[in-house]
Amino acid sequence: MRAKNRLSSQFLKTAPVGKHCDGAGLWFVKRADGGAQWVQRVTVHGRRREMGLGGFPALSLAEARKRADHWRKMAATGRDPIKEREAEQRAARREDISLAILTADAFEARKAELKGDGAAGRWLSPLNIHVLPQLGRVPVTDLDQRDIRDTLAPIWHTKADTARKAMNRLSIVLRHAAALGLDVDLQATEKAKALLGKSRHVPKNIPAMAxxxxxxxxxxxxxxxxxxxxxxxxxxxxxxxxxxxxxxxxxxxxxxxxxxxxxxxxxxxxxxxxxxxxxxxxxxxxxxxxxxxxxxxxxxxxxxxxxxxxxxxxxxxxxxxxxxxxxxxxxxxxxxxxxxxxxxxxxxxxxxxxxxxxxxxxxxxxxxxxxxxxxxxxxxxxxxxxxxxxxxxxxxx
Known part of the structure; x- marks a missing residue:
């Protein structure tokens, strides 16, 4: 039996549910729901690793073999393919460091702390409504206190609670960006508050019955x-x-x-x-x-x-x-x-x-x-x- 290229395109069309080996660590996995995907097994430093390559038929048999060969050769040099791929994905994400992208990334990191995983959208809404339409495309490394001041000035005194939430969320996004290694000004929000001054808004309690x-x-x-x-x-x-x-x-x-x-x-x-x-x-x-x-x-x-x-x-x-x-x-x-x-x-x-x-x-x-x-x-x-x-x-x- 051939050590490699065991499967054929014709077989993949009618493959039964289960795992089917193409050889050299490449497996075709047919799921019970009718879907299918490619999985590559490699051994790095004596430890077997398993990584998904993509779904079928979006990823063809020929393309799956090319990807498997790429990651297999990398493993042979002692480098972990999964970690290398994650590093590549992180590098790709860094190419777009706009405030909108970093806001979405920060939200994903905080979802578990929010009620209902933040499904109601209340965490994001102050930014989505009052900040991102103006600053969403700005690289987070270019964001400064003047940008924030000019964006929140229209609601600073009239919608103080919303402005405060937007400012707090921005601070969280900047800290998240800093944790990713981006050169951001962590004091930008505090400087913006100094430029905006104290809010004139007087909060009102919800009317209550005696x-x-x-x-x-x-x-x-x-x-x-x-x-x-x-x-x-x-x-x-x-x-x-x-x-x-x-x-x-x-x-x-x-x-x-x-x-x-x-x-x-x-x-x-x-x-x-x-x-x-x-x-x-x-x-x-x-x-x-x-x-x-x-x-x-x-x-x-x-x-x-x-x-x-x-x-x-x-x-x-x-x-x-x-x-x-x-x-x-x-x-x-x-x-x-x-x-x-x-x-x-x-x-x-x-x-x-x-x-x-x-x-x-x-x-x-x-x-x-x-x-x-x-x-x-x-x-x-x-x-x-x-x-x-x-x-x-x-x-x-």
Missing amino acids: WADVPTFYASLEEPTLTHLALRLLILTGVRSTPLRNIRLDEIEGDVWTVPAEAMKGRKGATEAFRVPLCSEAQRIIDLARPHARNGFLFPNTRGGVISDMTLSRHMERRGLEARPHGFRTSLRTWLAEATDAPHEVAEAMLAHVVDGGVVRAYRRTDYLEQRAKLMERWADHVTGGAGQVIKLAGAG
Whole structure:
């Protein structure tokens, strides 16, 4: 049998699923899904290495043999073909060191740290909208503080939060470029801030309803519609809109709703979910919403997803209210401060706020679920018409 060139073009067209050797370390791999690819096996310093050469039929038999011969000869000199190819790819990428390319590369490196691997696009959007249209083609090594200043000046005072995020992202991209060995000015963003000056923008808090007014509003949500039920559960649990709107039936077990870690804002990289105690009224609202459930979601919309945050906000806006759904977290926190003696750490845990440093949290392994459950029942008593009297928590200290 021939040591090389064992396969033929005719055979490749009807090759069965499996690995087929062409000789000299070149293999044709036919997958069960119908696709196929070329794989080259080489031995370097006594260690066998396996590298993909490309897919078939895009890479023909003749071209696959040429590539295999190239990498086989390289391995014979003691050089690792896989590392050599990676070096070539890196060199090719360096030929285009525009800000747009480096931004995409930096994003890929950070995706694992972002919620949902950054699929929502929020990390990139400040740059995609306000920076890359003007500076995307500029080599990152040429980028200076004047470029950044001129680009962000139009939004520096009017959209301060967006401008701040864009500046922070730019700083990350520059550090990423420096780590790749590119000669960039790591101080460019700080210099740009000095040129732009202090922002005149005054941030506004999300309007919140006074806790004393919540019972009247809650009572007005009397129809068993998804919007009314979602707003009721939002008020009762004190969670943010996103996890509330995306609540799934399989996250609810008895009187506890477990919010997945990736759904919790400010808990990037968290490995623990957040438990929300469900008071009797919250469980009643969930039971009323169950008939609406679809695809596992308690609050679905007609398009296969879930109801939007705008749906909840517009409901309140149409009622002539200044307050917005997120503001009910403020209502709850203010009630905790003014109408209960809940310890600070318990009150903050009610809203899933992270308090203290990592070392302290590592030793304090409790989420105060029992104390929070009692407070949630009292909060429900208030919003459903109770007096909101001062509550004493036995043993909460």
